[in-house]
Amino acid sequence: MKRSLILTLGGVVLAGCLISRATRRTWSFAGKIVLITGGSRGLGLVLARQLCAEGARVALLARDPDELARARAELAERGGEVLTISCDLLEREQIETAVQKVVAHFGGLDVIINNAGIIEVGPVEHMQRADFERAMNLHFWAPFDLIMTALPHLRQRGGGRVVNIASIGGRMAVPHLAPYCASKFALVGLSDALRAELARDRIHVTTVTPGLMRTGSEGNAKFKGDHDSELTWFFLSTALPFSSVSAERAAAQIISASRRGLPSLTIPLTARAALIGHALFPNIAGNVMKVINRVVLPSPVGPEGDAARSGHELRQ
Numbered sequence: 001m002k003r004s005l006i007l008t009l010g011g012v013v014l015a016g017c018l019i020s021r022a023t024r025r026t027w028s029f030a031g032k033i034v035l036i037t038g039g040s041r042g043l044g045l046v047l048a049r050q051l052c053a054e055g056a057r058v059a060l061l062a063r064d065p066d067e068l069a070r071a072r073a074e075l076a077e078r079g080g081e082v083l084t085i086s087c088d089l090l091e092r093e094q095i096e097t098a099v100q101k102v103v104a105h106f107g108g109l110d111v112i113i114n115n116a117g118i119i120e121v122g123p124v125e126h127m128q129r130a131d132f133e134r135a136m137n138l139h140f141w142a143p144f145d146l147i148m149t150a151l152p153h154l155r156q157r158g159g160g161r162v163v164n165i166a167s168i169g170g171r172m173a174v175p176h177l178a179p180y181c182a183s184k185f186a187l188v189g190l191s192d193a194l195r196a197e198l199a200r201d202r203i204h205v206t207t208v209t210p211g212l213m214r215t216g217s218e219g220n221a222k223f224k225g226d227h228d229s230e231l232t233w234f235f236l237s238t239a240l241p242f243s244s245v246s247a248e249r250a251a252a253q254i255i256s257a258s259r260r261g262l263p264s265l266t267i268p269l270t271a272r273a274a275l276i277g278h279a280l281f282p283n284i285a286g287n288v289m290k291v292i293n294r295v296v297l298p299s300p301v302g303p304e305g306d307a308a309r310s311g312h313e314l315r316q
Contacts, residue, residue, distance in 0.1 A: 027259050030055035032160075033106040035099070037089060037146065038116030040067035042215040043165070045074075046251040047113060052080030054255075059083040059102040062116070089116055089142035090134075099149045109153040111161040111258070114143035114187075120308065121234050122224030124178045125300040131308075132179045139166075139183035144190060151203075159202025161258045164191040168211045168271045172278040172285065175293035176230065195263055204261035208254055211271030212237055212244035219315070222308040229298035231314050244268070 034051050038044040039060030048058050052075050060082065062068050068084040075082045083105050087098045103109055118138055120131055143164055154160035169177055170184030188207055195205040215238075223230040238244055245268040257265040266272045278285040 027261070028054070029111070029255070029259065031057070032110040033057050033059070033102065033108055034111040034113065035059045035061065035102055035109060035146075035150070036113045036115055037061045037087075037142070040064060040071045040084075043213060043247045043251060044113075044115040045071050046215075046247040047115065047254065048075055048080070048082070049078065050248075050251050050255055052078060052082070056111075057081040057083075057106050059085060059098075059106070061085050061087040061089070061098055063088055089146075090137050092141075092145045095142065095145045096149050099146070099153070103153055108157050109150055109160070110157055111163070112146055112150050112154075113163040113165065113254075113258075114146060115163075115165045116142065117165070117167075118180075119177070119221040120179055120224065121176055121221055121230050122305065122308075123176060123298070123300040126224040126305045127178055128306075132182060135179035135183035136186060139180075140186040140190060143187060147194065151198075151201075154203050155201050159204075161261070162191075162194070162198070162203060162205045163208060163254060163258050164188075164205070165208045165210070165254070166191065168209050168266065168274065171209055171266075171275055173289070175289055176225075176297050192263075204258070206254075206258050206262055207264050208257070209264070209266045209271070209275075210245065210250055211266075211268055211274070213247055213250055214238055214244050215247045219311040221311050223311065223314065224308050225305040226298040226301050227305070227309050227314055231311055233297060235311075 029051055034056045036044050036048055036058065039048050039058070040062035044060070044062075048060060048071065051058055058075065058080060060068060060071055063086065065086045068086060072082050072084045083102060085098045085101055087094045089095060099109065116138060118135060120127070120135065147162060154162075164187055166188045167180070167184040169181040170188040173181045173185075188209065191205055191207040195207075198205055221234065223234070250267055253265060253267050266275060
């Protein structure tokens, strides 16, 4: 009985390896229809550039029409076939309408990349329930609604790719990022849970958990508490070359992982090391976070710290 079980498991593993290798050889983004949320700037725009260079047809979703227009002009100048849709991802009806527009324009849908996100930085004492709800709505419910709306179209195409851009903060919590981490943990759970079930439809789900990325996100991030000090530590952490990764390099690795149908991608190497250390020594890691919060990060302030201010505002 035991030998039979071992042989069965071995066969399953071997079949999985063969399927994975075959997928890596044959799957291409050329001609594929790719929908990217948060595609008008930052990592989303870099992903769009690289996918267009591979011959993909790209749909960008974002709220700001002006940013979308600039992104479309840039990609079109490079020869990209691009559709831009102004969409508030906090509204499920707008997500459903956006998917319908993409399918009507391109004739189908092959890949969705859930990239849109917000970052709110500051002590938990200055965070309200609304901050957590907003993060959950954008990082969990919006990807959920987009995936569920897109699934019939992916199945109709005979399979496809789903890429969920989470964060290392979705696998190990970081102080002063409570709403962000809680919502990214939810996205990681959703992404990992869907992977096995969607595989039967040849839909490969890749969970991306990047560490710090140099995308200029500190300008759009919101800060609470001691605003200037919170901006300073956040900016310095994203600017360190040995602990962060450029958006261009991150995008290339994300596209490669999606092409190969990899279940998970963690970048850069320092983020992988941090996750391994956290998994092997959770108590030590937890105590280190306590020390960082007490010694390194700014303390809460008075009621004035409850107001959220963007990085762009604080730099003026």
